[in-house]
Structures are given as structure tokens and as C-alpha cells.
Amino acid sequence: MLDVREIVTSYGMIRALKGVSLTAAPGEITCILGPNGAGKTTLLYTIAGILRPRSGSITFEGRELAGLSADRVVARGISLVPENRLVFPHMTVRENLIAGAYGRLPRGRREVDADLESMLTRFPILGQRAQQPAGTLSGGEQQMLAVARALMARPRLLMMDEPSLGLAPMIVEQIFEIVERLNREGITVLLVEQNARLALGIAHRAYLLEQGRIALSGTAAEVGANDAVSRVYLGITGR
Amino acid sequence: MAEALLTPLQALLDGVMLGATYSLLGLGFTLVFGVLRRINLAFGATILVGIYAGSHWHLASGSRVTALALTVAGAIAAGLYVERCALRPLASQPAVSSMIATFAVWMQLQEVVSLLSVSRTVPYPASAWMPSVEVGSLLIRADGLVMWSGAAVIMLALFLLLYRTRLGRAMRAVADSAEGAALMGVNVRAVGTAAFVMASAVGGAAGALIAGSQQQVTPYFGLWATVKGLTAMVLGGAGSLPGAVLGGLVLGVVETETLAHFGGQWRDLAAYALLFLVVSWRSRAARGRLAAAPSGRAALEDAL
Numbered sequence: 001m002l003d004v005r006e007i008v009t010s011y012g013m014i015r016a017l018k019g020v021s022l023t024a025a026p027g028e029i030t031c032i033l034g035p036n037g038a039g040k041t042t043l044l045y046t047i048a049g050i051l052r053p054r055s056g057s058i059t060f061e062g063r064e065l066a067g068l069s070a071d072r073v074v075a076r077g078i079s080l081v082p083e084n085r086l087v088f089p090h091m092t093v094r095e096n097l098i099a100g101a102y103g104r105l106p107r108g109r110r111e112v113d114a115d116l117e118s119m120l121t122r123f124p125i126l127g128q129r130a131q132q133p134a135g136t137l138s139g140g141e142q143q144m145l146a147v148a149r150a151l152m153a154r155p156r157l158l159m160m161d162e163p164s165l166g167l168a169p170m171i172v173e174q175i176f177e178i179v180e181r182l183n184r185e186g187i188t189v190l191l192v193e194q195n196a197r198l199a200l201g202i203a204h205r206a207y208l209l210e211q212g213r214i215a216l217s218g219t220a221a222e223v224g225a226n227d228a229v230s231r232v233y234l235g236i237t238g239r
Numbered sequence: 240m241a242e243a244l245l246t247p248l249q250a251l252l253d254g255v256m257l258g259a260t261y262s263l264l265g266l267g268f269t270l271v272f273g274v275l276r277r278i279n280l281a282f283g284a285t286i287l288v289g290i291y292a293g294s295h296w297h298l299a300s301g302s303r304v305t306a307l308a309l310t311v312a313g314a315i316a317a318g319l320y321v322e323r324c325a326l327r328p329l330a331s332q333p334a335v336s337s338m339i340a341t342f343a344v345w346m347q348l349q350e351v352v353s354l355l356s357v358s359r360t361v362p363y364p365a366s367a368w369m370p371s372v373e374v375g376s377l378l379i380r381a382d383g384l385v386m387w388s389g390a391a392v393i394m395l396a397l398f399l400l401l402y403r404t405r406l407g408r409a410m411r412a413v414a415d416s417a418e419g420a421a422l423m424g425v426n427v428r429a430v431g432t433a434a435f436v437m438a439s440a441v442g443g444a445a446g447a448l449i450a451g452s453q454q455q456v457t458p459y460f461g462l463w464a465t466v467k468g469l470t471a472m473v474l475g476g477a478g479s480l481p482g483a484v485l486g487g488l489v490l491g492v493v494e495t496e497t498l499a500h501f502g503g504q505w506r507d508l509a510a511y512a513l514l515f516l517v518v519s520w521r522s523r524a525a526r527g528r529l530a531a532a533p534s535g536r537a538a539l540e541d542a543l
Contacts, residue, residue, distance in 0.1 A: 072424075075424065080422050082422055086416045087419065088412050088416055088419060089415055090415050091412065095411075099409075099412050099425075102423045105405050
């Protein structure tokens with residue numbers, strides 16, 4: 001479904017991604033683990049069209065994606081739930097959701113309205129808060145809003161950047177349940193997550209990104225069983 | 240007894256009518272500051288260009304309506320010039336760089352206007368087409384009424400645009416989080432240009448209302464308009480649209496009340512004293528938040 005081949009992305013002189021390749025298979029949850037500064041967010045931003053790769057290719061459903069602008073990428077069916085959520089704090093929950101369907105608005109206002117209503121039913125807490133500014137929501141509610149906002153673009157691939165960041169464990173579990181449910185409904189998920197235990201728990205495949213390179217890849221079970229991963233990311237010591 | 244009470248009331252009325260145009264100037268600054276995070280010091284000068292264009296057109300042709308349209312169009316054209324020269328090339332630089340660049344463009348525009356104009360002071364067609372009316376012992380000046388109602392209509396249109404249309408929502412989304420908006424597929428640069436054009440149009444319309452009330456303009460209008468607009472924006476909390484409206488009204492009322500009670504020489508002093516108090520109080524509140532908040536930058540952005 002998504003094929004990333006030898007992607008190089010730089011910030012000025014600094015190469016953040018030094019030839020990254022990975023695949024997200026349709027219907028699966030693929031997770032990317034790695035320390036801070038490994039290039040995880042850079043990778044997602046490159047796929048999303050916010051950053052331009054210096055070289056390499058990104059194909060989605062067989063068509064080239066690299067070099068497209070962000071609005072084109074969204075239109076192709078890829079949405080990103082960004083790190084720190086980046087909801088629009090002064091806009092209402094309803095307006096945030098409509099913003100998620102920004103590219104669809106000129107053509108299908110009625111469809112967007114229908115999706116909006118179903119989203120408010122699907123996430124009842126957002127339904128209750130529909131007229132509130134998003135800035136008044138709790139962290140967990142904002143994360144739900146960020147997911148729902150991304151879904152408003154009707155993506156076939158949902159990318160999520162650190163959805164557990166700064167949330168209480170119970171809320172994190174709720175968010176991960178939502179991710180699993182969406183995946184069961186057929187949405188392919190590419191997940192970047194610090195919480196390796198949780199991520200490997202729901203993922204099918206996993207990649208370990210270190211210093212801009214893929215250091216390890218395999219099924220979630222294989223990656224989880226790796227010595228280095230279990231020591232550094234799962235916190236298991238002394239076997 | 241009644242006489243003594245009416246003077247403040249008359250000043251209040253005059254202040255609200257004058258302040259409505261300050262609100263427009265404040266909205267122009269707020270649009271650009273909110274969406275682009277930049278302060279355009281040349282804002283007053285772009286309006287000046289529009290007013291001079293309108294004035295000369297009126298001198299040559301005698302048409303008031305075309306002069307009005309040309310004032311707005313001239314302000315938009317000058318605004319686009321400012322954006323090209325001072326904002327777009329410096330988009331990735333710190334906000335201070337482009338603020339300094341807008342100052343340079345301001346001087347440039349002011350000089351060009353002075354050089355090309357037939358005289359230093361130019362006349363502008365009067366906006367009032369009816370006599371002033373007296374209600375009881377209150378005098379409602381016709382030009383003031385035109386300023387107030389013109390400003391009200393423009394504000395209504397602006398708020399409808401910002402809260403009811405796709406472009407307006409995109410602007411507010413960019414103002415809230417440019418990165419988040421880009422991820423939704425919003426073309427942040429195009430929305431920024433649109434905000435700049437909109438601010439220039441609002442500025443041009445405000446300029447036409449003010450010049451129509453004063454009926455003559457000097458090249459110092461640029462400085463005057465920039466100072467009034469910036470003050471209105473800062474009084475209202477820098478970044479808040481309703482705040483800019485309120486800030487402009489407060490500024491207008493403070494000016495006219497000071498004028499009525501203490502005389503014209505105190506008018507600007509009172510306005511700047513108010514600005515000083517608000518800024519020092521706000522920065523103290525910001526420092527308090529900086530100490531408490533985990534992220535200093537977020538708190539600072541909040542405070543601004």
C-alpha cells in the first residue's frame with residue numbers, strides 16, 4: 001500500500017533521514033520505534049508532503065507521492081495525526097472537524113456534513129463538546145479530536161505521531177483501542193510511538209529507526225523479541 | 240446640571256464614532272499578525288497610497304465613487320507590494336527582520352507619495368451627504384455617523400467572511416496552528432497572502448472613511464494610522480479580532496473624553512498612557528505565566 005524507498009530528507013546541511021525504506025501493508029498496523037531525534041516525525045512529515053525529500057521515492061497504491069504538496073497527499077487518502085495533536089484551540093470542535101475535510105469542502109458540503117454528524121456520534125465526548133473551543137478540551141479529548149479530524153478527510157492510510165504523548169495511562173489505552181477499532185474497519189495505520197510495549201502490542205509489523213536509518217525490521221513479535229529492543233525500549237533487563 | 244452631564248455623553252458618542260475607524264485599523268493589524276505572525280509597520284503607508292490615489296482621481300475626474308474604489312484598490316496594490324518586498328522573502332526569518340523591512344518600505348512609500356503628489360496636503364471628497372442632526376442636546380455629526388456605520392458594515396462583512404466561509408476558517412486555522420492547517424491541506428502561503436490583501440482592503444476602506452471625515456490628508460497620515468491601529472490591536476490583546484474592535488473603541492473614547500475634559504494637548508498623552516499601562520500590566524502577567532508554565536515559548540505566544 002505504502003512503499004517508502006531510500007528516502008533522504010535534510011534540514012539545510014543536516015541529513016535527518018539517510019535512506020529510509022519501509023512498507024505499510026494494506027489493512028495492517030505498522031509501527032515505527034526509535035529514540036528522540038531518530039527522524040520519526042521527519043519521516044511522517046516527508047510522507048505527508050510537508051517536507052520534501054532530497055531523493056528517494058514514496059509510492060501509495062502504486063502512484064508516486066514524493067514531491068506532492070500536502071493538500072494533494074491528503075486528497076490521495078493519507079492523513080496525519082500530528083505529535084502534540086495541533087488542534088485549533090480557538091475554533092470549536094465542530095469547526096476543527098470541518099477543517100479536517102478542508103479539501104473535500106468545495107465539492108461535497110453535504111457529504112462532509114453527514115460525516116461530521118457520524119463523527120460526533122462515534123465519539124460521543126466530541127458530540128457533547130461540539131460547540132466548545134477545542135482549547136477547552138482535556139488532553140485525551142484533544143487527541144480524540146485530532147484523530148476524528150484526520151478521519152474527516154476519509155483516509156485509507158492513517159499516520160499517527162506519538163498519540164500517547166502526555167496522556168494518562170487509562171486515556172492512552174482508550175486511544176489505542178480506537179486505533180485498533182479503526183484498523184479492524186479497514187484503515188491501514190502507520191504508527192510512531194515511544195511507548196514500545198503498547199505499540200508492539202497492537203502492531204503487525206515494526207521498524208526500528210535510529211539516527212535516520214532503519215536499524216531493524218520484522219513482525220511485531222520478532223522486533224519485540226530482539227535483545228536490544230527489549231533492553232532499551234521495553235525496559236527488560238537481565239535475562 | 241444637565242449641561243455638565245451632557246459633555247461626557249457627547250464625547251462618548253464622538254469617541255465611539257471615531258473609535259470605530261480605529262477598530263478597523265486594529266483589525267487590519269490583527270489579521271496580519273494573527274495569520275502571518277508579523278507586524279506590518281507599513282500598514283498606514285499602504286493606506287496613504289490608496290488615499291492619495293483616490294484624491295488625485297477625484298481632482299481629475301470629480302467622481303466620488305470611483306475615488307473611493309480607487310482608495311481601496313490602491314491600498315491593496317501597495318499592500319501586495321509590501322508583502323512581496325518585506326514579508327515573503329523573509330518568511331523563514333525571525334519576525335523582527337520583516338518588521339524592520341516593513342519600516343523601510345513605509346519610508347519608501349511615503350517618499351514616493353510625497354514626490355508624485357500635486358501638493359503636500361491633498362483634499363479628499365467629503366463623505367457626509369447630509370447635515371448633522373441634533374437629538375436633544377446631542378449633536379450627531381454626519382461624517383461621524385458615516386464613519387461609524389461604514390465601519391460597522393465592514394466589520395460585519397469581515398466577521399461573516401472569517402466565521403462562515405471556507406477561506407475564513409482556513410485563515411483562523413492558520414492563525415491557531417499553521418502546521419496543523421498545512422496538514423489538513425491548507426495552502427498556508429496563499430492563505431497568508433489572502434489575509435494580507437484582506438487587511439489592506441479593510442485599511443483602505445478605513446482610510447476612505449477617515450479621509451472623508453477630515454477632507455484633507457498629509458503624508459503623515461501613514462504614521463498616524465499605524466500608531467492608531469497598533470494601539471487598538473495591543474489594547475485588545477494582540478491577536479484577538481473582537482479585542483481589536485474593543486481596543487479601537489476604547490482608544491477613541493479615551494481620546495475624545497480627554498479632549499472634552501482636559502483639552503486637545505492631553506489627547507495623545509492620555510492614549511499613550513493607557514497603552515503604556517496595558518502593555519506593562521500584560522507583560523507582568525506574561526512573566527508570571529512564564530515562571531509557572533512548563534513551556535516558556537507557549538506561554539509567551541499566549542501572552543502575545
